[in-house]
Ligand code: UD1
């Protein structure tokens with residue numbers, strides 16, 4: 001079966017009360033439209049055709065990396081009119097899968113079922129039973145339970161409104177039928193729109209079989225019209241993600257307090273505490289423990305790593321058996337080698353930290369290279385910025401930097417060097433020696449504390 005996909009996205013989305021087009025609102029960090037585009041791409045060799053109306057520039061700018069065919073529908077004259085705008089891009093011998101930019105979570109499984117059930121010359125339609133069918137088109141069935149018509153809410157009689165089977169709006173239709181039928185649509189209905197749903201009666205008229213399929217989950221076919229619905233679908237999506245991780249051997253302390261906003265892989269026997277957010281491309285190995293309230297964005301974490309509470313990691317590579325946090329901030333370009341430790345209130349940016357090195361308290365390390373088994377004392381700062389340029393700090397193996405040192409880059413601390421606490425280091429420190437730069441401690445003999453005058457006491 002050769003498939004073309006059309007995604008309708010011309011609606012204005014006024015009920016979002018937003019200056020952003022509705023389909024650019026996000027679920028799990030990804031625009032609604034991208035969710036649908038990604039699903040569509042799994043069914044077709046050809047780029048999805050997106051029918052847009054308002055704010056086309058903003059759509060195209062946001063999705064500029066995405067391979068789609070943009071088709072403008074200047075006036076929203078109805079779903080039938082919208083599909084007809086796309087027809088010139090669709091080969092005659094294709095089946096057309098019609099999707100919606102604001103129905104983001106339609107699944108690959110459900111659409112595969114629609115494709116499987118629908119024979120080549122039939123019209124396939126996805127229907128569902130709704131608890132609250134209000135506002136949706138109702139499926140009218142005739143003798144032998146055959147679908148004979150779809151009636152829109154605004155055109156329905158009181159009796160038809162009682163029907164709970166609704167039209168999801170998702171169809172699989174041979175392109176040749178659409179090319180024949182869509183020009184024949186009229187807008188003689190309550191909304192004065194060209195209804196795509198009228199093709200059902202046309203199919204019936206031509207004795208073309210109409211085959212219905214139902215979605216796996218009710219939430220898949222829900223549209224986003226309001227922020228409330230957006231929030232509901234976000235929660236549904238997150239629950240689904242959590243389920244998948246649980247099935248694959250990840251422990252989530254509370255699946256309801258766990259958010260994934262990207263492409264995430266987590267190894268077996270890793271435990272994730274509450275309120276952890278994983279964003280972008282995240283890979284976490286096996287047997288890791290991620291404490292509560294951590295954010296990991298675009299990071300790769302090895303096995304047996306412990307990331308303690310309230311740590312934020314962004315654009316970093318963490319090797320096996322590292323310990324990070326609590327309250328650590330690891331910024332882009334950071335590499336932590338095997339068994340290194342980064343403790344509380346430590347910020348690291350664009351630096352590599354060697355095997356078994358420790359930066360355990362209250363430090364800033366930026367643009368630095370640190371060797372193995374180095375100990376960076378509390379309060380150490382790499383002064384990497386002179387107000388104009390960034391400079392590098394190089395620290396060899398087995399170095400000991402005493403607490404509260406300022407290393408003014410560019411500077412090198414050679415292997416085995418010890419830096420005395422409280423030093424400001426502006427020149428390279430030689431290997432295996434103690435370097436310090438601070439005033440020698442002195443005691444002033446016979447010194448007396450000032451005392452208050454008698455009357456002030
Ligand atoms: C449509 C169906 C209805 C179905 C419902 C499911 C018709 C006539 N009715 O309702 O049976 O139950 O979807 O949600 O098809 N759009 C355009 N251009 C237009 C009009 C709509 O691109 O001119 C897009 C919208 O952006 C939206 C989708 O089509 O993504 C559906 O439009 P909407 O107005 O939400 O649905 P209805 O037409 O009311």
Ligand code: CA
Pocket residue numbers: none
């Ligand atoms: Ca409408």
